Amino acid sequence: MNNPKMAYFEKEDILHLRISDELEVGSVEISPNITVELNEAGELIGIEIINASAFIRDSILESVQARLLTVCGNK
Numbered sequence: 268m269n270n271p272k273m274a275y276f277e278k279e280d281i282l283h284l285r286i287s288d289e290l291e292v293g294s295v296e297i298s299p300n301i302t303v304e305l306n307e308a309g310e311l312i313g314i315e316i317i318n319a320s321a322f323i324r325d326s327i328l329e330s331v332q333a334r335l336l337t338v339c340g341n342k
Contacts, residue, residue: 270285270287270288271284271285271286271287272284272285273285275319279317280317280318280319280320280321281315281316281317281319282315282316282319282322282323283313283314283315283316284313284314284315284316285312285313286311286312286313286314287306287310287312287313289306289307289312290306290307291304291305291306291312291313292305292306292307293305293309300316300317300318300322301314301315301316301317301322302314302315302317303315
């Protein structure tokens with residue numbers, strides 16, 4: 268990683284994480300609304316998340332629910 272950057276485009280609700288300044292030569296959709304960007308060697312250089320606000324909200328809720336189940340399950 269030589270200069271990670273994050274940009275959020277509110278109007279489009281897109282979160283873009285740039286891990287490297289290398290040239291993007293390909294991309295792969297790893298799940299609906301999530302695409303990884305690859306360099307010439309096939310290494311990860313960026314991630315784009317469409318509908319980012321819902322993705323982050325849902326990820327946080329899942330994490331909190333899992334922790335609650337762990338805490339409540341240990342009683």
